[in-house]
Each structure stands twice: as C-alpha cells, then as structure tokens.
Amino acid sequence: MTTAASVFDKIVAFNKETTEALVKSSAAAYKGFEELTKATQEVLTKTVSTNDAAIKALLAVKSPTELADLQGRLARESVESAIVDSRKLVELASSAFSSAVEPLNARIATLQTLAPAFTKFAA
DSSP states (O other): OOOHHHHHHHHHHHHHHHHHHHHHHHHHHHHHHHHHHHHHHHHHHHHHHHHHHHHHHHHTOOSHHHHHHHHHHHHHHHHHHHHHHHHHHHHHHHHHHHHHHHHHHHHHHHHHHHHHHHHHHHO
C-alpha cells in the first residue's frame, strides 16, 4: 500500500533528480555553446586569411584570362569551404542540442513511469 509519506519521498527524490538533470543540461549547453563559438571563430579567422590571400592574388593578375581562371578557382574554393564549414557548425550545434536535451528527456521518461502511481494515489 502506498502511503502519503512514501509518495512525498518519491516526489522529493524526483524533484532532486530533476534539478540535477537541469544542472547537467545547463552544463552541456554551456560546453556546446563554447565549442560552437570556438569553431565559429576558427571559421572567421580562416575566412579572413583566405580573403586576404585572394585579394593579393587578384591584384597580381596580369591578363583577363588569368583573372577569369583565378575568379573561377576562388569561387569554387569558396563554395567548397562554405559547405565544409557549414556542415561542421551544424554538426556541433546539433550535438550540443542533443547533449543538453538528453538529461531532460530522461526525466520526462521517468515522470511518465511515475505518473500512474501518483495519480492512483491522488484518486
């Protein structure tokens, strides 16, 4: 038989575990945000360096044919780099989100298993 005291103890334990899950979730979100910020800074630094080199190369062009070839190469490299960098940032963001939500999903699953017992007692 379920007593009020045992239900209260279960609620207190559940709330404590939920608080711990929130702390874990916040820590994971913070770590993920740090990693994403660092990766974004790396992409920006690389982009500035690449653009600097591209401007120098464009200024050194000696013929229209050389200019056309260089522009084509620079455009292709720029698109390829953007795709690679975007994928990396999306993967980091997705991983950070999953890590932050995981502890909360576990608490929701636990709540779903405990809810029938609490509602049965309340009735």
